Amino acid sequence: MTAEPTPEATLPTDPQARLEAALPATLERLRATPGAYAALWCGSAARGEGNAHSDLDFHVLVSGDDRWRANYVVNGVPVEAFHNPARKVRAMFAAGQGDTITMYAEGRPVWPHPDLDALIAEARALHAAGPEARPLGQQARFRLVEEVMDARALAGSGDPLHVLVACRAAGLATEALFDTRGWWKVKPQRWLPVLRAHDPEAARDLQTVLTAPDASARQAALEALTVRVTGDLTYHEGGSDPVAVP
Template identity: 55%
Template sequence: MPAPSPTPRNPAAQASLEGALPAALARIAATPGVYAALWCGSAARGEADAHSDLDIHALVTGDHRWRSSFVAGGVPVEVFHNPARKVRAMLAQPDHATVAMFAGGRVLLPHPDLDALFGEARALYAAGPAPRPLTPAERHTLLDEVVEARAALTEPVHPLLVASAAGRLVRALYAARGWWEVKPRVWPRDLARRGAPEAGLLHAVLSEASAAERQTALEALAFSLLPGGLDYGESASEAQTVA
């Protein structure tokens, strides 16, 4: 499971969020149908910053799921209400965000159903997702984005095209390597933690001053992922029925 930080990233924000927990939990527990609650996200891991909120997964009876948000103790709260069977289905997909949040969560309102889901998520997180190599069609699409950025090298839109292509490449990298997805703002830190050389390439994409240097870094990032480099090959998408 995600290891908690030894100290909060922002102690004042962490303290504020933890102080709001009793009021938030009281409101959630009073919601009809709620019978269990798990505190998730950065604050639950002790990693809160000034932009963090309280993320709570609540198990509910019945056949409906919904999201709600409110303010408690001066901090924003977001609650994901789901029947236990829906959470189990999301874990089985697997839905990366749900696996990570449950694996790193802290029980607020205990129940055997929550204990079971918590254990399933921890086991899934420890095993990691199955690697998913690029399909030929996906490779073609990524290559198109890199080449499109190269074609706009001298245009003002170049930084936007480079950033968009880099984002798609990094997402594809996580899928191909069998890594759990993380939020984009965590990519540099997470790649560095993994010792991935792509961390340096992503930093260069985001920080190089000249368009030529940005493009060079982008293409190096693409080379690390795209079999055959930047040469087009044969590809075809899946056939779809036309209505």
């Protein structure tokens, strides 16, 4: 029997409570999926950090050889469910897919099964070990330094576009910092708390780029953040390998 939709007037107003109230009906729908036999609740709501714009995210284990994604709405709450055979999840772990590893490491089993327990244990071990650090390539370094210099020019001229360009460059620098330090990548919404845990000074620089009303302070913080990745702001020689033109 399918659960009756909860009347809108009786839904909780607290975002996290609203998301959790949709769990029973969502789980009933997941259980009704042909071939499904386990489910992991993951994402911000599973961590207790849901907001008014959060959805419910699930990884669902299925038998057979197919994998798919499903999107629907339960009691006004958006739901996204990733369906995979267990062997495909392990293949994603082996390929170093950080988002999948993180979701399994941090998720909450809501439809338990020994296969799911084993995957969670594997993901937690991989997550604790961290990804392999990747040095910044010359092309990526050149692009990052170029973005910072574009921002410096705008800061000096008082152009209001400095906010946009500086934030874009800070995003590149932050992503590069995660790569070069060997940290699992997270969504931008979690950059600041993760940086505070790993490198408080880098978190302070990013916070300043995002909030400083003064262009000079914003630019100084951007350059400090970037130097953590590049070492300096000088241009280095480099280039891509020749590619044959068809």
